[in-house]
Amino acid sequence: MRRLIHLPLSPFCRKIRLVLEEKGLDYRLVTEKVWLRRPQFLAVNPAGTVPVFIDDDGTRVCDSLAIGEYLEERYADPPLMPVTAADKAEVRRLVYWFDLKFHQEVTANLLYEKVNKRLMGTGTPDSQAIRAGLDNIKYHLEYIGWLVDRRNWLAGEAMTLADLAAAAHLSTLDYIGNVPWDRFPPARDWYQRLKSRKSFRPLLADAVPGIPPPAHYADLDF
Amino acid sequence: MRRLIHLPLSPFCRKIRLVLEEKGLDYRLVTEKVWLRRPQFLAVNPAGTVPVFIDDDGTRVCDSLAIGEYLEERYADPPLMPVTAADKAEVRRLVYWFDLKFHQEVTANLLYEKVNKRLMGTGTPDSQAIRAGLDNIKYHLEYIGWLVDRRNWLAGEAMTLADLAAAAHLSTLDYIGNVPWDRFPPARDWYQRLKSRKSFRPLLADAVPGIPPPAHYADLDF
Incomplete structure (x- = not known):
């Protein structure tokens, strides 16, 4: 297995x-x-x-x-990457965007300050980092909206690894109630499409002991 | 072009x-x-x-x-990646090791403190960061030695993108004279093999205005 x-x-x-x-x-x-x-x-x-x-x-x-x-x-099927080298490069650019840039600018400032420090017993959240994270996330949600305004999914017409990378980060921040969805409708619509997929269900069922998610976390109509 | x-x-x-x-x-x-x-x-x-x-x-x-x-x-030829998915995964693991982990633990603490801050006019070097970088680099040179003791190159029998990623980082630190080669002979031998390649020559000819490299930088017998 x-x-x-x-x-x-x-x-x-x-x-x-x-x-x-x-x-x-x-x-x-x-x-x-x-x-x-x-x-x-x-x-x-x-x-x-x-x-x-x-x-x-x-x-x-x-x-x-x-x-x-x-x-x-x-396991090529179903594909989560496009076919040409140039199209793959765009998927990878966005995967790295979220896994490196978004991670550093948002996830580390919010999730790691609020949750990881608590789980690991490494101190109290740094309020300056949290403010920076709450500020930075807006610009990334704006960027998601900008992309899906021009394309069906983040990297093009098909859903790819780029969408899953981005949604994975946002799902952890949604778990701690730190995504201002209401102010970014295009990003919310894109996330709703992902959240409604069968693949997302196990994530929505996650419950970390001592850190309950907000009510809307598992709600498909958030 | x-x-x-x-x-x-x-x-x-x-x-x-x-x-x-x-x-x-x-x-x-x-x-x-x-x-x-x-x-x-x-x-x-x-x-x-x-x-x-x-x-x-x-x-x-x-x-x-x-x-x-x-x-x-x-441009598949000559290849810088092995053939099987599992072997490629090992190359990628090491590329990310150097581009993410080594970068954060060493390059950022040394090169960015000493050179980038000066070029960008963003303050003076943080001596605590420099000490951390000088300390961390030892453990990575040790790891390189451990790998090449078991394999011909970092990720296996052939030279790959993993060797180039690692050597690229080390070449920038060598430019500022911050690699304690003498204390890590296996890593030095591996680097010497790379440094002797034709592909390395343009890097060895680099000269950043105001920041001259040490004498051994372009020396193949360092």
Whole structure:
């Protein structure tokens, strides 16, 4: 059985869960509290991060970007990447946009300050970081709106890994009630399309002990 | 003519220059002072980062990770990626290791503190960051040595994008004399093999005005 070593509120793990669900692959989730830095886990992934994916033939893949590419190559159908090198480059540009830039400017400032510090016992939230995150998210929601105003999905006419990467980040921030959907209707409409997909259901069923999501989190008509 | 919009000491740009050289592709370098945030450049790449690659058919690719994948797909020969999905995953894991982890733990603490702040006029180097960078680099050089002790190159028997990504970072730190090669002979031997390649020559000829490299920088027998 395939395994995904993960954390429920990690946007990178959520992206891979969405990919696995979209591709209809069976897998088992294994939680790893990465902050404990267990030697057994560091032997699996010296970077000490999740997700780590173990395929049914034992192939082990570390890093969500590498896992995304691996799954696309190994399980091509249904595709989450377009066909030409240039179109793929646009998908990848946006995956990195969300996994690197959005992550640094928004996810780290909000989710990590509010949730990770609490889970890991590494101090209290930094209010300046939270303000920055709440400010930065607006510009990214604007950008999503700008993209879907010109295209059906973020990277083009078909849904791709770029949409899943972006939605994975936003889903974690939605879990802590930090996405101002009302002020960004085009981004909300795009997210609603994703949230309504079958692949999204496991994410909407997540419940982290001690950190209940807001009422609208699992609501498809938010 | 292909163009690479770049900065001479950006490790991400250097990685792509190495790829272009290894693949024997002609291209022209165009320097972009990204910190000026010129509107014309932001229209080309809204992330405001270099490298940006413009292919001979006008295809524009932003983000060094996306450019690396694009070039591999569009100009497959000679290959810088292995054949199987699992082997590619190991190359990608290491590319991300250097472009994300090493970058954050070492390059940002040393190069950005010492050089970028000066070029951009954004203050004086933070001595605490520099100390952290000098400390962190040891553990990465150790890891390189550990890998090449088990494999011919970082990701396996053939030289790949992983070696170029790692060498690109180290070449920028070598430019500012911050790599303790003497204490890590296996990493030094590996770097020497890369530095001796024809693809490396343009990097060794770089000279940033006001920031001369140390004497050993271009020396193949360092």
